[in-house]
Amino acid sequence: xxxxxxxxxxxxxxxxxxxxxxxxxxxxxxxxxxxxxxxxxxxxxxxxxxxxxxxxxxxxxxxxxxxxxxxxxxxxxxxxxxxxxxxxxxxxxxxxxxxxxxxxxxxxxxxxxxxxxxxxxxxxxxxxxxxxxxxxxxxxxxxxxxxxxxxxxxxxxxxxxxxxxxxxxxxxxxx
Amino acid sequence: xxxxxxxxxxxxxxxxxxxxxxxxxxxxxxxxxxxxxxxxxxxxxxxxxxxxxxxxxxxxxxxxxxxxxxxxxxxxxxxxxxxxxxxxxxxxxxxxxxxxxxxxxxxxxxxxxxxxxxxxxxxxxxxxxxxxxxxxxxxxxxxxxxxxxxxxxxxxxxxxxxxxxxxxxxxxxxx
DNA sequence: TATTGTTATACTCTATAACTATA
DNA sequence: TATAGTTATAGAGTATAACAATA
Numbered sequence: 347x348x349x350x351x352x353x354x355x356x357x358x359x360x361x362x363x364x365x366x367x368x369x370x371x372x373x374x375x376x377x378x379x380x381x382x383x384x385x386x387x388x389x390x391x392x393x394x395x396x397x398x399x400x401x402x403x404x405x406x407x408x409x410x411x412x413x414x415x416x417x418x419x420x421x422x423x424x425x426x427x428x429x430x431x432x433x434x435x436x437x438x439x440x441x442x443x444x445x446x447x448x449x450x451x452x453x454x455x456x457x458x459x460x461x462x463x464x465x466x467x468x469x470x471x472x473x474x475x476x477x478x479x480x481x482x483x484x485x486x487x488x489x490x491x492x493x494x495x496x497x498x499x500x501x502x503x504x505x506x507x508x509x510x511x512x513x514x515x516x517x518x519x520x521x
Numbered sequence: 522x523x524x525x526x527x528x529x530x531x532x533x534x535x536x537x538x539x540x541x542x543x544x545x546x547x548x549x550x551x552x553x554x555x556x557x558x559x560x561x562x563x564x565x566x567x568x569x570x571x572x573x574x575x576x577x578x579x580x581x582x583x584x585x586x587x588x589x590x591x592x593x594x595x596x597x598x599x600x601x602x603x604x605x606x607x608x609x610x611x612x613x614x615x616x617x618x619x620x621x622x623x624x625x626x627x628x629x630x631x632x633x634x635x636x637x638x639x640x641x642x643x644x645x646x647x648x649x650x651x652x653x654x655x656x657x658x659x660x661x662x663x664x665x666x667x668x669x670x671x672x673x674x675x676x677x678x679x680x681x682x683x684x685x686x687x688x689x690x691x692x693x694x695x696x
Numbered sequence: 697t698a699t700t701g702t703t704a705t706a707c708t709c710t711a712t713a714a715c716t717a718t719a
Numbered sequence: 720t721a722t723a724g725t726t727a728t729a730g731a732g733t734a735t736a737a738c739a740a741t742a
Binding site for chain 2: 365366367398466470476
């Protein structure tokens with residue numbers, strides 16, 4: 347905790363990881379391809395994620411939806427505005443809690459999602475063109491698993507406090 | 522090319538991919554952890570990526586460095602400014618082309634990088650805590666492979682034109 | 697007093713373009 | 720004219736906080 351852990355890294359990690367850079371590259375390209383593929387869907391990939399959860403999962407309120415997707419509720423407001431204006435979802439009032447809004451997809455929204463899912467699947471295969479089909483499947487699966495673990499570990503918590511105890515607040519620039 | 526490809530998706534992809542969301546989750550957490558771990562290094566993870574390439578690879582000019590990392594040269598300018606002010610790198614003049622600047626690491630810069638690499642490796646293991654050690658290694662490797670393929674396929678090209686021909690400019694919102 | 701959802705504001709990144717000095 | 724590097728500006732995306740209605 348006080349010093350830098352002199353743990354032995356495997357040889358291929360001695361010379362520095364570019365994992366973060368690689369992830370950024372892949373995500374950037376994913377974004378470019380998917381935004382292009384989802385033109386016409388309000389807020390593109392963000393609207394897609396929201397619509398997918400609304401259709402495939404049963405989320406009671408807007409707040410729960412925001413928590414599920416780890417986005418701010420103030421963002422959710424205007425994305426939902428535009429999805430609703432496009433006729434893809436509806437805000438339903440909860441008679442038991444008049445503050446809450448339940449978001450449900452319209453038939454048109456379900457169709458739009460089905461179409462979007464095909465497009466996204468195609469785009470993703472092109473983004474991961476450097477991998478074999480089997481590697482793509484494994485990569486997808488690992489990404490989902492890692493993300494769910496992150497989400498489950500700290501659903502809305504600030505991770506900085508935790509990591510400080512692991513990494514340690516030592517000098518950064520020697521000299 | 523004209524219609525939506527009715528290709529058969531595997532069963533686990535019928536109900537929609539959350540791959541992009543997952544990648545975003547992982548990258549966000551990576552960023553949080555690594556920025557925390559690299560406090561004191563100018564520009565955090567971005568300075569780290571640049572320093573790593575400067576130390577481990579032989580890049581002749583700033584422009585080549587920007588191309589290698591796929592960042593804008595105008596961004597490179599001020600990051601390099603701060604890395605240089607911290608004494609981690611130097612701008613060397615090329616006697617054969619007085620416009621060009623060759624970026625080289627100082628001894629202090631190499632030490633800072635070695636320290637940063639240990640911290641980043643630790644942080645990454647925590648980010649991927651949901652995966653086994655073997656899965657982490659595979660995931661890293663796939664990310665690097667996919668990113669290099671993306672970089673090699675279009676080093677500086679706009680991918681939108683290409684994807685349009687693949688996805689097709691069909692209707693997005695049915696009705 | 698706490699929570700749901702909305703609105704308004706500020707801040708950070710990034711992309712873009714203008715500028716200089718060389719070639 | 721084209722390129723290397725620098726500087727300045729505008730836009731998008733995000734985070735934050737204040738607000739009204741309800742619990």
